Amino acid sequence: MKYVLMYTSRPDLAGETDPEAAHAIYKRVYEWFGENAGVMADSGAELLGVETATTVKHDADGAVVVDGPFNEAKEVIGGFSVIDVADMDAAIAVVKSWPMLDLPGVAVEIRPMVEDYSHMEG
Amino acid sequence: MTSRRPTTTDDLLARTLREEAGPLVARLSRRFGDFDLAEESVQGAVVEALTSWRRDGPPQRPGAWLQVAATRNAMDGMRHRDRQRALAARADVPTTDEAGEGTDDRLALLFACCHPALAPDARLALTLRAVVGLTTPQIARAFLVHESTLAQRIVRAKRKIVSAGIALTVPPQADLTSRLTDVLAVVYVMFNEGFVSSTGPAQDRDLAADAVWLADVIATSLPDEAEAWGLAALLTIQHARGRARFADGDLVLLRDQDRDLWDHDAIAAGERLIERAASLRQPGRYQLQAAIAAVHATAASWAETDWLQISLLYEELSRHDPSPVVRLNHVVAHAQVVGPVDALARLETLAEPLAEYHLFHATRAELLTSVGRDDEAAAANRRALELTANDAERRLLTTRLHRRPLSDGS
Numbered sequence: 158m159k160y161v162l163m164y165t166s167r168p169d170l171a172g173e174t175d176p177e178a179a180h181a182i183y184k185r186v187y188e189w190f191g192e193n194a195g196v197m198a199d200s201g202a203e204l205l206g207v208e209t210a211t212t213v214k215h216d217a218d219g220a221v222v223v224d225g226p227f228n229e230a231k232e233v234i235g236g237f238s239v240i241d242v243a244d245m246d247a248a249i250a251v252v253k254s255w256p257m258l259d260l261p262g263v264a265v266e267i268r269p270m271v272e273d274y275s276h277m278e279g
Numbered sequence: 280m281t282s283r284r285p286t287t288t289d290d291l292l293a294r295t296l297r298e299e300a301g302p303l304v305a306r307l308s309r310r311f312g313d314f315d316l317a318e319e320s321v322q323g324a325v326v327e328a329l330t331s332w333r334r335d336g337p338p339q340r341p342g343a344w345l346q347v348a349a350t351r352n353a354m355d356g357m358r359h360r361d362r363q364r365a366l367a368a369r370a371d372v373p374t375t376d377e378a379g380e381g382t383d384d385r386l387a388l389l390f391a392c393c394h395p396a397l398a399p400d401a402r403l404a405l406t407l408r409a410v411v412g413l414t415t416p417q418i419a420r421a422f423l424v425h426e427s428t429l430a431q432r433i434v435r436a437k438r439k440i441v442s443a444g445i446a447l448t449v450p451p452q453a454d455l456t457s458r459l460t461d462v463l464a465v466v467y468v469m470f471n472e473g474f475v476s477s478t479g480p481a482q483d484r485d486l487a488a489d490a491v492w493l494a495d496v497i498a499t500s501l502p503d504e505a506e507a508w509g510l511a512a513l514l515t516i517q518h519a520r521g522r523a524r525f526a527d528g529d530l531v532l533l534r535d536q537d538r539d540l541w542d543h544d545a546i547a548a549g550e551r552l553i554e555r556a557a558s559l560r561q562p563g564r565y566q567l568q569a570a571i572a573a574v575h576a577t578a579a580s581w582a583e584t585d586w587l588q589i590s591l592l593y594e595e596l597s598r599h600d601p602s603p604v605v606r607l608n609h610v611v612a613h614a615q616v617v618g619p620v621d622a623l624a625r626l627e628t629l630a631e632p633l634a635e636y637h638l639f640h641a642t643r644a645e646l647l648t649s650v651g652r653d654d655e656a657a658a659a660n661r662r663a664l665e666l667t668a669n670d671a672e673r674r675l676l677t678t679r680l681h682r683r684p685l686s687d688g689s
Contacts, residue, residue, distance in 0.1 A: 158444040244446040245396055246454070269443045 159198055159241050159270040160248045164255070165232040167262030168207065174260055185256035193240070193251055201238035232264060239270070288332050293485075295341040296325060297492055300412025303346060305384030307353050308447060314391075315441050316356045318409050324348035325412055383449075383500045385410060389493075391440055391447045393462040401436035402465050403472075408433055411489050421472060421486055459501065463510050463565065466493050470514050474521065491518045498552070505559035509566030512552035516572040519545035529678075530671040534581035546576045567596040586615035603632040611642055619646045637666035641676060 174182075190200060210226040226233060242248050248267050257263045300321055307317035324345050338344040392406040407413045407421075415433065419426040439445065450458045473486025491514045498507040523540035524531055531537075550573050556566045571592045578584040593609035607629055614622030623646045626639075633639035640663035647656035664676045 160444075244444040245394070246446055246448075246450065248444075249396070250454075267443075 158244065158248075159239055159272060160245075161268045161270055162201075162238045162240060162248075162252060162255075163234050163266040163268070164236045164238075164257065165264050165266065166235050166257070166260070167231050168233060169231060170262035171260065182256050182259065189254065189256050192254075196240045196242050196247075196251060197238060198241040199239035201236060203236040204234065207233045232262070245269075288337050291337050291341060292328060292332055293489075295328075295345060296412030297489060299342045299345050300325065301385035301388050301410040302383075303349050304409050305388045305447060307349060309384075311353055311357060313441070314447060315437050316353055318437060320352035320356060321345075321349045321412070322408065322414060323352040325414055329414070383496070385496060386500045387447045387449050389462055389497070390449055390458060391445055392436075393458075393465045394440070394445050395458070395461055396443065396445060397436050397439060398432075401432050402461070403468055404429055404433050405436045406465050407469065407486075407489075411493065413489075455501070456504070459497075459504055459507065462497065463494075463506060466490050466497070466514075467510060467565075469493070470517070474517065474524075487514075487518055487521060490514055503559065505556045505561040506563040506565050508552050508556035508559070509563055509569050512549045512556060512569035513565050513572055515552060516546055516549035516569060516576050519543075519549060520576060525671070528671070530675045532675070533575060538580070541576065546573070549573060549576070562595075562599070564596060564599040567592055567599065571596070584615070586612055590616050603629050604636070604638075607633060607636075607639055607642060614646060619649045622646055623650065635666060637663040637672070637676075639663075640666065644679075 190197070207226045210224075212223050212225060213220050214223065240248060240251055242251065245267070252265045252267060255263075255265055258265070303324075304314075304317045304321045307320060308314040311317060327348050328341075328345060332338070332341075389406065389410050392409055393402045397405065404418055404422075407418045408415065413421075415430050416426055418424075419429045422429070440447075449455070467490075470487050470490035473488070473490060491511075494507070494511040494514045498504070498511040501507050519542040520533075520536065522542070523536035523538070549569065553566065553569050553573055556569070571589055574585050574589050574592070590609065590612040593605065593612050597605045597609055607626075610622050610625050610629070613625065623643075626643055626646060629639060640659045644656045644659035644663060647653075647659060660676060660679060664673060667673050667676060
């Protein structure tokens, strides 16, 4: 089954990590992608900061363009990957080893991907 | 026991479902590659059994009857679907046969229903339905929840198992102990729901008995897990005292219970389960709670209870579970050892975390009474009464409030 992993963090807490520790974690992240290459259906992407986000949303008069991420949540998505594993437990096992989870405010959302559209046919 | 008089048919039905419903769901979901369909089919068969057995009497081979009915339902369900999809689903069946050799289907189902990716309230509801075989109306009655709310909760959880790919397998050894903690917690909650609400609205199933049975199944299937034996021991002993806990629908405190009503054979069986757990040398909270229950259950009277032993066990328990409720129980035992004055001082340290917990105020009332601070005791009792949700407990506290001047603290 394919799952999308959405890596989120809390920018308000992220500043507290000292640069040396941050460097060590980035090194482990790099290794982590190497170790999990076998299950990566799409290694995804790291995203630029929320300050670069632009949102297009519904408005009574039609679509409007606004500055910022789509909600005011404290957590922001920093990147995503797509993995292909047997089941949820396997996905959880992969995610549990995500090095960034050592940092406060970091969370990973696991969402199964829709792969079968046959039920839409009738 | 006193208010509920199940017929033989209902007893047999309950026993059959307990033994058969879980494995049947597991077997059908393997065969058809669809947990949802399997679960619905078994539930359909359960409902058919409820009406047909009560009307015509139980069949000769109840287990086989249930299996035939459930399988027929599943086949009908399959036929209603696109044939192509059905074949695809069948081809997709994970090869649990290889991995599942020798493991109990029911246990795999239980682990799936108690998966941490499911909401806690959904875990219990789904376990009761898929593993224990209770119908949605039965579960709704037991928890005083709207049937539609509960049905929705179950449907959502089932859908997540299917669509999010939650496997129907016993987790590998590395994850077993942590996942087992969730499973045992569900069984423990299930027992307590059954135990506390046994004077509530009439129930057609004894949840507490089902929980004792389930704890036994888990321990027997995972014989090296000390806490599984600990929970089985704890529930066995608590259940053995169940009959004495109510008189004419009113809650009877441990100190006032008629100890002749306790099932002493079951208590002895519980003690053997504790020994079995202890031989594995992995102490844990359920084992300690079981040990405490055993000290109470083997005392000749309230006065002759080994309070020092109980106090020491609570001290050890608070190392495994430092929750304020455990500390409150420790204070209660401690009071019997050192007296109410010292216990009251300790109790006050729990005033903040337990401000909304009725038993904190009830305990405080008791200690205040025994040191003669009657007005404060009455106020504490009133507070306890405001906070309790259970009818039987409310009646007990009301009685205590009214007979206050004559009270000996019970």
